[in-house]
Amino acid sequence: MAVAVAGLLLFTVGLWDQEFTGFETRFAVFAREMLRLGLSIFPKTYGEPYPDYPATSTLLIWLSSLPFGAVNRFTATLPTAIASALNLALTYRLLCYVSRQWAFIAVCFELLTATFLVEARAISLDQMLATITLACFVLAYRRDHQATTAQRPVLWIFILLVVGFSIRGPMGIVIPVGVLCSYYATTNQWRTVFKIGLPALALLIACWFSMLFLARMEGGEAFVADVIRMQVTGRLSGGEGMPARTYYLVNGLGAFALSLPVAMMVIVPVLLAAFPGLRIPYLKKENSASWEPSLRMATLLVAWLLVVLIGLSIPEAKKARYLLPAVPAMAALAAYVFIAQGNRYLSAIHQVLQKLLLILPTVCGALVLLAEGYLKQxxxxxxxxxxxxxILLAACQLQQLLALRARPAAQRDRMIVAVAVTAFWLTNVLLREPAEIQLHSARPFVQAVERLRAENPAPLVMYGIGRDSLAIAYHVNVDGEFQPQFIDRPAQLAELSYPVYLLISARNMAAMAGENATQPKPRWPAPVGHGLLRESEYSVYYLEHSP
Known part of the structure; x- marks a missing residue:
């Protein structure tokens, strides 16, 4: 409970007045549309259903926003923050079966994982899926170690799978079941692999066709086709410029530092210890009982990490956040070096990692100075x-030096890792978040334009702007109903009903002038607004007639 409460505070402090930016803008729009229009099966934008997600995550944001009567950054992030805090608590609980030292340091390594911390303080469906995956693993592990509750975990696992599908679609079942099957295969419970895998496949099919049925009710056949494309075929086939198969093994090392790089170094010694000479294709029952508990757990975590890494590398569509369900495993494997005994290789990693964490506040301070110089330029x-x-990072570094005097060694390790987490969290909250929000801020520009429209009403026309990209960044900063018009060709300007406010980028203005080079130059009035929308310059023109 203490771990969950501490995690919830870390994931929600300072969020209340923050602006929505980036990927999460669409979910804020979904929730505001649900507050305005009422409950729906799929989230809505511009009053129309959106095919990429079921409405479950939107419903959770809607519930957390109801007491406040509005959607803000805190209420929208609260469901993800709760899931992330439960993730920490479940990780601690799982590893407590083996070692409290391991459990504490593993929780710290989750907080030291860059993408985990960033997503825990944002709207993240994959973070919720990570908690569901971990909960399924914990239930499977408890079932093997507490025979008195042998049947209940199976029921709860399938309930969690249904919740996973309702939040993340097919991925919400495929990833947790893949992790469960890796667990049972590693422990040579092949019958259970089929007992879990086959019913889960049937559940996936049933949930999928149920969702298509609901999609047909919501938006007709065209919407069903969109759902299939967005949730299955689009992710499997991808498109041009898709990342390579090694995306998660290469790019993930940075996105999931510090945990993933250390975990990758730990995999080989764990497998060599578990399978001497690697002559055994899977864990034999007679060897299972002879394994000491920490090695057994580490082997299960290696299987978890590898099945997610390899499984997610198969589809063409790849994004760093998809790897979040593997974070508990990679964080626990990174922390394993702090409890592994008698392995020189792991001991060497431990010594290097301990020194890196010891100077992490100074490293973060250097990054602050570099970031400040870069942003000024x-x-x-x-x-x-x-x-x-x-100043806070300097205090952390002083505390690290004092931690060197702590005895015994286990207490010293806990203090060093905890202070490193503090420095990492402070840098994220006080440097990265403010810089990113200001860099991608659209609120001042949008509010200025909307004040003009309130004083002199006219429709807003967006030129060369996608309905699901910059338009969403604009939409999230508008109160009430928002129904812009979208055009992408100069000829469409003549088809508009004037007067209108035209939102257009400097690049599109230049391109339009180039296309009409042989024609008389259109007479444009002076722009009534100018500003940044996701780092690009946009102008707003009040047009009383076609230019």
Missing amino acids: HHPQIALHSSVLL
Whole structure:
């Protein structure tokens, strides 16, 4: 409970007044549309259903926002923060079966995992799926170690799979079941692999056709085709410019530092210890009982990590956040070096990692100075108040030096890792988040345009802007109903009913002038608004007639 409460505080402090940016803008729009229009099976934008997700995550945001009567960054992030806090608590509980030292350091390594911490303080469906995957693994492990509750975990596992599908679609079943099957295969419970795998396949089929039936009710056959494309065929086939098969093994090392790089170094010694000479294709029952508990758990975690890494590398569509369900395994494997005994290779990793964590506050301080210099040179409009952060990081570094005097060694390790987490969290909250929000801020520009439209009403026309990209970034900063018109060709300007407000980028203005080079130059009035929308310059023109 203490781990969950501490995690919830870390994941929600300072969110209340933050602006929505990036990927999460669409979910904020979904929730606001649900507050305005009422409950629906699929989330909605512009009053129409959106095919990429079921409405479950939107419903959770809607529930957390109801007491406040509005959707803000805190209420929208709260469901993800709760799931992330439960993730920490379940990780601690799972590893407590083996070692409290391991459990504590593994929780710290989750917080030291860059993408995990970023997604825990955002709207993230994959973070919720990570908690569901971990919960299924914990239930399977408890079933093997507490025979008195042998049947209940199976029921709960399938309930969790249904919840996973309702949040993340087919991935919500495929990933947890893949992890469960890796667990049972590693422990040579092949009958259970089929007892879990085959019913889960039937459940996936049933849930999929149920969702298609609901999609048909919601939007007709065209919407069903969109659902199939967005949730299955689009992810499997991808498109041009899709990442390579090694995306997660290469790019993930940075996105999931510090846990993933260390976990990858731990895999080989764990497998060599579990399977001497690697002559055994899977764990034999007679060897299972002879394994000491920490090695057994580490082997199960290796199987978990590898099945997610390999499984997610097969589809063409790849994004860093898809790897979140493997974070508990990679964090626990990274922490394993702090409890592994008698292995020189792991001991060497432990010594190097301990020294890296010891100086992490200084490393973070150096990054603050570098970021400040870079932003002053390339983005002078971004204001950072880094003095307080540098003072706090200096205090953390002093505490690290004092931790060296702690005895015994286990307590020293706990103090070093905990202070490193503090420095990492402070840098994320006081440097990365403010810089990213200012860099991608659209609120000032949008509110200025909307004030003009309120004073002199006219429709808003967006030129060359996708309905699901920059339009969503604009939409999330508008209160009430938002129904813009979308055009992407100069000829469509003549078809509009004037007057209108035209939102257009500087690039599209230049392109339009180039296309009409042989024609008389259109007479454009002076723009009534100008600003940044996701780092690109946009202008707003009030047009009383076709230019």
